[in-house]
Amino acid sequence: MGHAQGSLLSCSVLRFGTGIVTLATCAFRPAKCETHDEPPRWTQARQAEVRAAARSCLDRGHPIGPEFSACVDNAVWPTGPRHFLQEHLETLRNFSCASNDTGTPPIFTMNVTLESGYAACPADGPAANPTGKGSYGYIPLESEIHQDFSYLPGVLPAGNDLPSFQDDMTAEEAANYCASLSECQGFTFSAESPMGPAYVHFKSTVESFRANVPSNDPKQPWHTYRRRRPGTCAAQTEESTVLGRAMLGSAPSFTVEVVREKPLVAIIRNFASADECDEIVRRSGDWSTMARARVFNGGISRKRQSYQFSIKPNLLDSADMVTSLISRMFALTRNLTGFAVYPPGQEPLNVVLYRDVGDEYRPHCDGGCHGRSYERGERIATSILYCRIPELGGATTFTNDALKVVPRSGDMLLFAYWLGGNLMAGQDGEHSGCPILKGQKLVATQWYREGVDVDWNWEAMADLRGSQIEQ
Numbered sequence: 001m002g003h004a005q006g007s008l009l010s011c012s013v014l015r016f017g018t019g020i021v022t023l024a025t026c027a028f029r030p031a032k033c034e035t036h037d038e039p040p041r042w043t044q045a046r047q048a049e050v051r052a053a054a055r056s057c058l059d060r061g062h063p064i065g066p067e068f069s070a071c072v073d074n075a076v077w078p079t080g081p082r083h084f085l086q087e088h089l090e091t092l093r094n095f096s097c098a099s100n101d102t103g104t105p106p107i108f109t110m111n112v113t114l115e116s117g118y119a120a121c122p123a124d125g126p127a128a129n130p131t132g133k134g135s136y137g138y139i140p141l142e143s144e145i146h147q148d149f150s151y152l153p154g155v156l157p158a159g160n161d162l163p164s165f166q167d168d169m170t171a172e173e174a175a176n177y178c179a180s181l182s183e184c185q186g187f188t189f190s191a192e193s194p195m196g197p198a199y200v201h202f203k204s205t206v207e208s209f210r211a212n213v214p215s216n217d218p219k220q221p222w223h224t225y226r227r228r229r230p231g232t233c234a235a236q237t238e239e240s241t242v243l244g245r246a247m248l249g250s251a252p253s254f255t256v257e258v259v260r261e262k263p264l265v266a267i268i269r270n271f272a273s274a275d276e277c278d279e280i281v282r283r284s285g286d287w288s289t290m291a292r293a294r295v296f297n298g299g300i301s302r303k304r305q306s307y308q309f310s311i312k313p314n315l316l317d318s319a320d321m322v323t324s325l326i327s328r329m330f331a332l333t334r335n336l337t338g339f340a341v342y343p344p345g346q347e348p349l350n351v352v353l354y355r356d357v358g359d360e361y362r363p364h365c366d367g368g369c370h371g372r373s374y375e376r377g378e379r380i381a382t383s384i385l386y387c388r389i390p391e392l393g394g395a396t397t398f399t400n401d402a403l404k405v406v407p408r409s410g411d412m413l414l415f416a417y418w419l420g421g422n423l424m425a426g427q428d429g430e431h432s433g434c435p436i437l438k439g440q441k442l443v444a445t446q447w448y449r450e451g452v453d454v455d456w457n458w459e460a461m462a463d464l465r466g467s468q469i470e471q
């Protein structure tokens with residue numbers, strides 16, 4: 001009896017607006033109840049119904065956003081929320097994109113004042129390395145080997161060898177030896193353990209490091225240690241603090257409109273000055289020669305129809321307007337998300353031009369999405385700075401709750417998709433750039449990662465994860 005009850009409780013029979021009834025087959029096992037849930041069919045008529053409901057909900061004063069989304073759901077699927085149907089969500093997104101409205105009203109607005117003289121690097125210096133066992137195996141700490149060397153799983157290519165004086169060395173012995181030679185920049189070896197012992201190749205340069213290159217013997221992967229380079233937070237704590245101070249000057253203040261609290265979606269009004277935006281536009285070069293957006297494996301991005309250009313800022317040049325802008329983005333992102341994100345080792349600023357009518361970015365996630373678990377070093381938040389705004393179209397939408405951000409020139413959108421611990425946001429991170437209907441749009445996207453620095457930079461992390469990043 002208990003079993004039967006368990007099964008019955010876990011199988012609810014749903015009725016939909018159309019009168020379709022779910023077929024539920026329940027084995028008499030409490031935990032194993034399979035419902036053969038016949039999904040409601042998506043038809044032209046259904047789509048027209050969703051559009052009509054959207055029009056009516058908007059006209060009745062439900063601004064595009066959670067209220068509007070609930071209103072449409074109630075109208076179209078009165079007896080069972082079926083809004084997770086992809087086609088339904090996409091129809092709402094398309095409706096929202098085509099509408100000339102002011103977007104989702106914020107839940108609240110606040111003023112944030114950044115401290116003047118913030119540190120551009122983490123106060124504690126290094127220790128940015130992911131440590132312990134991850135998908136990339138054991139990563140030794142600096143303190144286990146040598147303070148001046150950082151470890152990376154991967155190989156330095158053949159050539160540029162310095163003489164080795166011993167057949168077998170531990171990583172610690174090799175680091176001490178390399179540290180004693182001014183021309184030694186790092187070393188590489190193949191061994192079971194990143195601690196050695198092994199036959200060590202000492203190198204006069206650490207250029208062309210490759211992560212994840214298979215070794216002849218899979219049990220003996222490649223390990224590389226690089227001398228920490230100037231420009232890392234470890235080497236330049238004082239300088240980077242001075243830099244931060246110079247760049248921020250007096251404490252800047254921003255008005256922040258919070259559209260969703262968790263995971264955060266916020267608009268920072270007037271984040272960049274007209275001069276800063278002009279500099280970004282200038283640095284992105286001649287629009288007529290910009291390349292179509294591509295994914296890492298070289299193909300043309302199917303999801304994105306736009307043009308792009310990367311700006312790699314010189315983080316040690318405080319006179320550079322883009323450097324100071326980026327440092328301000330990171331300081332504000334730290335404040336609003338609490339994430340420990342700093343400029344060194346991050347992806348370059350990605351400038352994206354939506355040049356032609358119809359150019360858009362279809363719904364997608366920038367980082368982990370759809371329930372994957374978090375790994376240190378991956379993208380956890382994104383900001384989009386809007387420097388050129390189209391006359392019509394080009395808003396940013398979020399799939400869930402139909403959130404819509406209608407930017408003004410100089411505004412920045414910030415959204416997060418790490419929930420802490422090993423939890424990444426699911427579809428809450430999915431967003432899109434609406435088609436341009438009139439005019440052109442130019443945005444500068446910055447992605448944020450915790451645990452990267454000059455050595456453990458985003459490329460090494462991306463290599464390790466073997467991930468394909470939409471570019």
Ligand SMILES: *[C@@H]1O[C@H](CO)[C@@H](O)[C@H](O)[C@H]1NC(C)=O
Pocket residue numbers: 087090091094360435
């Ligand atoms: C939404 O619009 C895009 C073009 O922006 C189109 O390709 C797609 O088919 C539309 N989807 C739906 C469900 O109408």
Ligand SMILES: *[C@@H]1O[C@H](CO)[C@@H](O)[C@H](O)[C@H]1NC(C)=O
Pocket residue numbers: 100101392
């Ligand atoms: C869009 O809406 C704004 C504000 O309501 C209005 O001033 C503008 O004329 C509209 N644009 C178009 C092309 O309908």
Ligand SMILES: *[C@@H]1O[C@H](CO)[C@@H](O)[C@H](O)[C@H]1NC(C)=O
Pocket residue numbers: 109110111255
């Ligand atoms: C934010 O600051 C502006 C002026 O600096 C002020 O008018 C506004 O009331 C402040 N808003 C909040 C929510 O404190």
Ligand SMILES: *[C@@H]1O[C@H](CO)[C@@H](O)[C@H](O)[C@H]1NC(C)=O
Pocket residue numbers: 111112113114334335336338
């Ligand atoms: C963000 O800045 C405000 C001052 O505007 C400060 O009160 C708050 O503690 C800061 N939050 C974080 C997480 O740094």
